[in-house]
Amino acid sequence: MGNKTxxxxxxxxxxxxxxxxxxxxxxxxxxxxxxxxACRNFDGGFGTRxxxxxxxxxxxxxxxxxxxxxxxxxxxxxxLGWWLCERQLPSGGLNGRPEKLPDVCYSxxxxxxxxxxxxxxxxxxxxxxxxxxxxxxxxTGGFADRPGDMVDPFHTLFGLAGLxxxxxxxxxxxxxxxxxxxxxxxxxxLTV
Amino acid sequence: xxxRLKVRTTAEQQEIKRKERAEKVKxxxxxLHRVFQKRDAGELDAEALQITAQLLAGNPxxxxxxxxxxxxxxxxxxxxxxxxxxxxxxxxxxxLESCLRVNPKSYGVWHHRAWTLSGAPRPDWTRELQLCDKxxxxxxxxxxxxxxxxxxxxxxxxxxEAELEFTDTKISTNFSNYSSWYYRSKLLPIVHPATDGSxxxxxxxxxxxxxxxxxxxxxxxxxxSAWFYHRWLLGKGEQxxxxxxxxxxxxxxxxxxxxxxxxxxxxxxxxxxxSVDGKPVEDCRWKNATRxxxxxxxxxxxxxxxxxxxxxxxxxTAELSSGDNDDxxxxxxLSCTLPADRGxxxxxxxxxxxxxxxxxxxxxxxxxxxxxxxxxxxxxxxNKWALLTIVLLMRALDPLGREAETLDYLSQLSEVxxxxxxxxxxxxxxxxxxxxxxxxQHLEDKVALKDKGLTALYYTEYLATVSELNLASNKxxxxxxxxxxxxxxxxxxxxxxxxxxxGLGQLPLLVELSLQNNKLxxxxxxxPLSTCPRxxxxxxxxxxxxxxxxxxESVRAALPQVRELLLV
Numbered sequence: 073m074g075n076k077t078x079x080x081x082x083x084x085x086x087x088x089x090x091x092x093x094x095x096x097x098x099x100x101x102x103x104x105x106x107x108x109x110a111c112r113n114f115d116g117g118f119g120t121r122x123x124x125x126x127x128x129x130x131x132x133x134x135x136x137x138x139x140x141x142x143x144x145x146x147x148x149x150x151x152l153g154w155w156l157c158e159r160q161l162p163s164g165g166l167n168g169r170p171e172k173l174p175d176v177c178y179s180x181x182x183x184x185x186x187x188x189x190x191x192x193x194x195x196x197x198x199x200x201x202x203x204x205x206x207x208x209x210x211x212t213g214g215f216a217d218r219p220g221d222m223v224d225p226f227h228t229l230f231g232l233a234g235l236x237x238x239x240x241x242x243x244x245x246x247x248x249x250x251x252x253x254x255x256x257x258x259x260x261x262l263t264v
Numbered sequence: 265x266x267x268r269l270k271v272r273t274t275a276e277q278q279e280i281k282r283k284e285r286a287e288k289v290k291x292x293x294x295x296l297h298r299v300f301q302k303r304d305a306g307e308l309d310a311e312a313l314q315i316t317a318q319l320l321a322g323n324p325x326x327x328x329x330x331x332x333x334x335x336x337x338x339x340x341x342x343x344x345x346x347x348x349x350x351x352x353x354x355x356x357x358x359x360l361e362s363c364l365r366v367n368p369k370s371y372g373v374w375h376h377r378a379w380t381l382s383g384a385p386r387p388d389w390t391r392e393l394q395l396c397d398k399x400x401x402x403x404x405x406x407x408x409x410x411x412x413x414x415x416x417x418x419x420x421x422x423x424x425e426a427e428l429e430f431t432d433t434k435i436s437t438n439f440s441n442y443s444s445w446y447y448r449s450k451l452l453p454i455v456h457p458a459t460d461g462s463x464x465x466x467x468x469x470x471x472x473x474x475x476x477x478x479x480x481x482x483x484x485x486x487x488x489s490a491w492f493y494h495r496w497l498l499g500k501g502e503q504x505x506x507x508x509x510x511x512x513x514x515x516x517x518x519x520x521x522x523x524x525x526x527x528x529x530x531x532x533x534x535x536x537x538x539s540v541d542g543k544p545v546e547d548c549r550w551k552n553a554t555r556x557x558x559x560x561x562x563x564x565x566x567x568x569x570x571x572x573x574x575x576x577x578x579x580x581t582a583e584l585s586s587g588d589n590d591d592x593x594x595x596x597x598l599s600c601t602l603p604a605d606r607g608x609x610x611x612x613x614x615x616x617x618x619x620x621x622x623x624x625x626x627x628x629x630x631x632x633x634x635x636x637x638x639x640x641x642x643x644x645x646x647n648k649w650a651l652l653t654i655v656l657l658m659r660a661l662d663p664l665g666r667e668a669e670t671l672d673y674l675s676q677l678s679e680v681x682x683x684x685x686x687x688x689x690x691x692x693x694x695x696x697x698x699x700x701x702x703x704x705q706h707l708e709d710k711v712a713l714k715d716k717g718l719t720a721l722y723y724t725e726y727l728a729t730v731s732e733l734n735l736a737s738n739k740x741x742x743x744x745x746x747x748x749x750x751x752x753x754x755x756x757x758x759x760x761x762x763x764x765x766x767g768l769g770q771l772p773l774l775v776e777l778s779l780q781n782n783k784l785x786x787x788x789x790x791x792p793l794s795t796c797p798r799x800x801x802x803x804x805x806x807x808x809x810x811x812x813x814x815x816x817e818s819v820r821a822a823l824p825q826v827r828e829l830l831l832v
Contacts, residue, residue, distance in 0.1 A: 102532070114449035114496040123414050125407050125446045145526040145559045150694070153687070158488070160683050170442045170488050171405065175266065194690070196683040209270065222268040 079111060079120060083133035086140045087250060101141050108134050109146060116151030128159060128168040128181040135185045136249045139264050144189065153191030156182050164199030165207075165218065175217045176207045176227045179234030184248040187237055197238050204231050204238075295319045303332050308339040317359055324363050324370040334379060346385045353384035361395065368399055374408045378415050389420035404434065405443050424454045435480065442489035445477075449496055462501030471629050473497055478633055481649070485640060491649040498660055500620065505534075507598040508561075508615060510582045511729050511751070513608035514574065516772060517567045520750055521582045521598075522612075522725055526559040528552075534586045536563060540571055541579055553728070555747045555767070561725045562748050577604040608751075610729050617698040617723070618663035630661055648681040659695065667699055671717075689739075690720040697722045713738070714756075724748040731773075735760070743767040749774075757782065758803075764788075769795040781806035787818040794822055801828040 082104055086096070110122040111134065117126025118134040131152070138144050159166040159182045165174025166182045179200060186192045206219040207227070214223030215231030236246040245254040249264050273281065295315055302312050313336055316329045323329075333356075340352050357380055363373045381387045396413040399406060417427060428451045434444040456469035465473065474497060480490035509522040519538055527534045529550045538545045545567065554560030572578055581599040600611035622630075634657040640650045655673045658666040674692045678685040696716050701723055704711070710732040718738040724745040727733060732754040740760040744767035749755065753773050758780040765784070768777070769792030777799060784790060785808035793799060802823065809815045809831070816831050823829060 113446065115446075115492055120407070120411065123450060124411050125443055127407065142558050145557060150691075155492075157684050157687050164683075169405075170492065173267075191687075194684060194687040196685075199683060216268075216270070217266050220270060222270045224265050226265055 079108065079118065079130050079133040079137075082108060083137040086137045096141060105138070105141060105143050105146070108137060115155045116148045116153075117155050126155065126169060128156070128166075128178050128185065131156070131185050132181040135188050139188050139249050147189055149189040149191060153186060153189055153194055156186050157191065157194035160195045160200065163203055164196065164201075165203035166195070166200065173218065174203065176204055176215055176234070177217065177230040179204055180230035180237075180251065183234050183237050184251065187248040192237070201235065201238050201240070204234055207231060292319060292323070299329065299332060303335075308336040312336050320372075321363060321366070324367050325372045327372055330372050330376050333376070337380070337383065341383050349383075350385045353380050353387075356380045357384075364399065368403065368406055369408055371408065374412050378412060381416075381419070387419070389416055392416045393420075393422070400434070404438050404441055407443065410443055410447065424451050427451055428455050435476075441487075442492070445489045445493040449493065458501075460501070464499075464501045465497075467623060467626065470497065471625060474629050474633065478636065481653075482636065482640065485644060485647050485650060488649065491653060494653060495656060498656055505584070505586055507582055507584050507596050507613070509610065509612035509729070510580065510598045510600050511608065511610040512567075512572075512578075512580045512600065512602055513751075514572055514602075515607060517569060517572060518564055518772075519567055519580065519582070520553070520562065520564040520728060521584075522728060523561050523563075523584065524615075526554070526557075526561050527586075528558045529563060531558075532586075534584070537583045537585075538565060538567070539581045539583070540567075542581075545571060553725075553748050553750055555744070562728050562750070564750060572602070575604055578602045580609075612729075615701075615726075617702045618659060618695070619702060620660075622660075627661065630657055633657060634661065646680050648677060651677045651680060655691075663695070664699055664702060667695070670695060686719070689717075693718045693720045694722045701726050710734075721745040727752075736778075746771070753798075765790050765792045768792055771796050772798070774799050776801040778803040779807065780804070783808060785809050785812075785815070787815055787822055790819055791822060794825075797825070799823070799826055801830075802826045803830040805830050805832065 086099070086104070107122075108118070111118045111120070111124065111130070113119060113126045115126050117128075118130045119125050119127060120130055124130070135144070135147060135152075138146060158170070159168070159178060161167060161174045163174055165176070166178040167174050168178045168181065183192065183195075183200075186194065203219075204215065207216050207221070208214070208231070209216065209223045212223060214225075215228045216223045217227050232243060233246050233251055236243040237248060246252070247254045247257045247264075250257060295318060299312070299315055299319070302309075302315075313333060316333050320326065320329050320333075337352060337356065341349050344352070357377065360373055360377045360380065363370065364377075367373065381392065393413070393416055396409055396416060399409040400413070403409070416422075428448065431444045431448045431451065435441050435448075438444070452465045452469065452473065453463055456466045458464040458466050464470075474494075477490050477494045477497065481487070481494065484490075503525045505527065506524045507521065508524050509520075511520045512518070521536060529536055529552075536548065536550055538548055548565050550563040550565050552558065552560040553562040553564055579599060579601050581597055583597045585596075598611060598613070600609045602609045634654060637650050637654045637657065640647065641654060644650065651673055655670055655677070658670045658673070663670075671692050674688045674695075677688045681688070693716075696713075696718065700711070700713065709730060711727060711730050712734045714734045715737040718735070718740060721735075721740065721743065722745075725748045728748050728750050730749065731751055733749065733752055734756045736756045736758040738760055740757070740762060743757065743762060743765070746755070746767040747770070749771055751773055752771060754776045755768075755771075755774060756778045758778050760782050762779065762782040762784060765779070768774075774796045775798050777793070777796075780803050784804060787809075789809070790804070793802065804810065804819070809819065819831065820829060
């Protein structure tokens with residue numbers, strides 16, 4: 073893979089090969105991991121490509137990819153976990169990087185990353201649940217990026233996924249790596 | 265999709281909007297249809313550029329349209345004269361700039377801009393840098409623009425020194441400059457590398473950097489970027505792979521080796537071998553003590569019977585080899601002598617967990633900084649950044665001497681910043697473990713960690729040779745890290761908050777385990793213990809399961825090897 077490949081592509085390739093075919097040996101995993109590690113930054117996070125600033129969405133792609141290939145020990149879990157838990161703002165919502173606004177979709181990117189590295193308890197779960205629920209539109213249903221905004225399917229998906237990770241048992245358990253119900257992952261016989 | 269406020273509209277207004285949207289969709293789909301017709305017919309011409317431009321101006325993230333434009337431009341590059349291609353690229357760059365004014369955060373637009381510059385015969389890099397300057401003035405945090413700037417810098421040979429100066433300017437004029445500090449973290453080790461090959465920054469520059477970042481966070485104590493950057497300045501370089509400890513025992517006949525970082529033996533050219541009295545042991549099958557991963561720091565090997573005599577003295581040597589080829593092979597070895605009348609022996613390298621050798625200059629800089637942060641804390645008692653930085657500075661300067669003070673500040677932090685309370689408590693647990701291990705240099709047989717307020721277990725690989733461990737009266741909810749306790753015979757975990765025994769399975773030497781007053785309520789919770797071959801005494805009193813006769817019975821049945829099982 074050339075250095076023009078961005079991390080979303082690395083992660084989605086891993087997922088496809090792993091889920092669809094369970095044939096990771098079809099990829100040069102070591103080279104892919106070296107590329108991911110080249111995107112690692114001073115704050116423990118990962119950016120789009122080597123030299124890019126850390127961003128929660130990219131972090132999810134990297135941490136998820138490393139989880140699939142069993143290389144999570146390459147992540148400095150304490151440093152990254154700290155950066156991720158600092159995404160929680162006074163409103164209870166999470167942003168994607170410092171000094172940005174909270175956004176329900178980051179309830180997924182940040183939360184799933186924290187879960188994968190075993191640090192989900194480093195945020196205040198109840199406050200985040202309150203923020204996500206406040207971003208619901210009680211007239212039309214669905215979730216928006218933040219309270220008062222227009223709803224859309226993207227934020228509805230990640231709002232529900234975040235609530236599942238936060239322990240809402242009226243929802244199925246969600247797998248933090250694949251963003252799919254755990255029962256589907258189990259049925260496919262996949263372990264990460 | 266982001267930042268669109270829900271505005272209440274009447275049914276009539278909604279109908280007007282619906283009609284407008286329907287009209288837009290119709291036009292767009294008609295345009296798309298025409299584009300696909302042309303593309304399928306292989307038409308790579310000016311009309312293609314014209315139609316795609318109209319569509320992309322309002323919808324810059326339709327990758328397919330950018331792909332088609334690239335096909336057209338590539339055709340020009342392959343067939344037209346250099347001047348014609350240059351003209352087309354200049355026009356393309358102008359079009360892209362107009363797209364950026366509408367949407368400065370479109371992946372599609374920035375990517376295509378970089379592509380066009382790569383294909384242009386005479387790209388104007390100076391103008392490109394000016395464009396980046398302009399867009400960074402609009403939004404200092406636009407990472408697309410920063411990435412584009414780094415691309416331009418690479419293609420045009422701008423020096424890292426010049427870019428470092430650029431970050432100087434940004435930092436001194438703007439707030440909200442996380443992106444600039446971040447870029448500095450990449451440039452500094454290139455412009456002023458440390459001479460020890462650690463990938464860190466040279467000492468003189470590092471000390472100047474402490475001054476710089478201090479000015480920033482005292483000017484605006486609520487701007488996070490400088491505090492994050494400061495934490496990085498305090499950090500250490502990466503660990504080198506090496507042998508850290510070797511342990512050998514006669515019963516069970518087993519060797520264990522600890523490395524300084526996790527490896528997967530047999531992969532990436534990393535291998536471990538053992539020799540007894542100078543004779544290599546053939547065909548070592550190493551087992552990873554870490555569960556749930558192929559990688560680990562602690563590896564054990566069940567030495568074949570007869571390799572060691574029952575009472576004789578033996579010299580055991582472990583050798584680690586890593587590296588891609590024989591010239592680069594870094595062989596490291598560690599030996600220990602098993603005395604004639606002893607059942608085990610161990611040898612460990614002196615590891616520093618929290619103390620690091622600092623120059624007088626650095627100590628002075630950090631001491632001054634600690635004083636200043638304490639003054640800031642007095643002025644702004646709720647500033648968590650100051651509190652956390654005080655903690656980190658105390659750890660750097662005097663981790664053992666200031667332990668109580670450090671834990672006190674962490675406690676304050678949990679009150680000032682309650683959302684992250686669990687983080688501060690886990691951090692405190694990590695510091696406590698570092699101090700314990702620093703003091704006893706991980707060669708003690710018995711370690712007492714009772715009533716330390718531990719919420720998490722760190723560094724259990726460094727407790728691998730401990731035979732008795734007391735973790736009672738802490739706040740542990742998870743003991744998965746106990747898998748590294750390969751020599752523990754007696755383990756006390758009373759008065760914690762355990763709901764499961766995951767991590768306590770397969771402990772090869774565990775004889776006595778006390779789990780009084782936890783939250784174990786089902787037979788599944790204790791099921792892992794059935795795999796502890798030598799477990800004889802198990803105390804489960806004070807757990808929720810004790811009140812359920814059915815559970816009590818199934819626990820007894822699940823753990824037949826346990827002779828003394830206390831439940832009530």
